[in-house]
Structures are given as C-alpha cells and as structure tokens.
Amino acid sequence: xxxxxxxxxxxxxxxxxxxxxxxxxxxxxxxxxxxxxxxxxxxxxxxxxxxxxxxxxxxxxxxxxxxxxxxxxxxxxxxxxxxxxxxxxxxxxxxxxxxxxxxxxxxxxxxxxxxxx
Numbered sequence: 001x002x003x004x005x006x007x008x009x010x011x012x013x014x015x016x017x018x019x020x021x022x023x024x025x026x027x028x029x030x031x032x033x034x035x036x037x038x039x040x041x042x043x044x045x046x047x048x049x050x051x052x053x054x055x056x057x058x059x060x061x062x063x064x065x066x067x068x069x070x071x072x073x074x075x076x077x078x079x080x081x082x083x084x085x086x087x088x089x090x091x092x093x094x095x096x097x098x099x100x101x102x103x104x105x106x107x108x109x110x111x112x113x114x115x116x117x
Contacts, residue, residue, distance in 0.1 A: 009036075009088040012044060012076040017055060020064045022090055025057050028064060034096040042088040043077040044070070051093070064090075 012023040038048040052068040
C-alpha cells in the first residue's frame, strides 16, 4: 500500500509538465507514479485515468510537477458543489527505481518497491 492513499486536487496547469496543486504532499516523493481521477465536473477529461511520474514536490505551495504534457487538454475546473460528489484525486500507485540502490536493475519490476519471486 502506498501512503497517502489519495490526495485531493485543487488545480492543474496546462503545461508541458503539469503543475498539480493538492491538499497534501505528505508521503509523495520525486520518482513516484500517480494516477489521476477527474470526474467530469472538473474538466480536463483527457487526463482522467492517466498516470505520470512526479518530477518535483513543493512542500510550501503543496504542488507537484508531473511528467505529463497537458498543453492541449481542456482546462481544469475547481468544482465546489454539494457534498455528494466525487472529488478530483491523485492516487499514488508505484515508486520509480532508485539508481543509488545497487540491487535495483532493469530486471527489477518497473514501478515496484519490493520484488518477491
């Protein structure tokens, strides 16, 4: 299991590398992979279900830069409405390989933190 289990999205820029403003960056790190869950109310449906790698984390502004080009996508819309809607979410699901760890090689399963044969 990856922590946090999810973080809520309040903004996504249209950029070559998308900047994502979230409710918390705690537990998120550079190299980690995340999946976007964007209900229709939030726009940017081209990104819904997509996965990307975190390139940077700003702990002050609560922003992540993700390696996904969103320049041609519809804009993100921050929806505030009734309490019975699904929020826009960012869900961590894998870690990137750490080149400083010698036992991680191309034979290591991509996106995993522990391989058991």
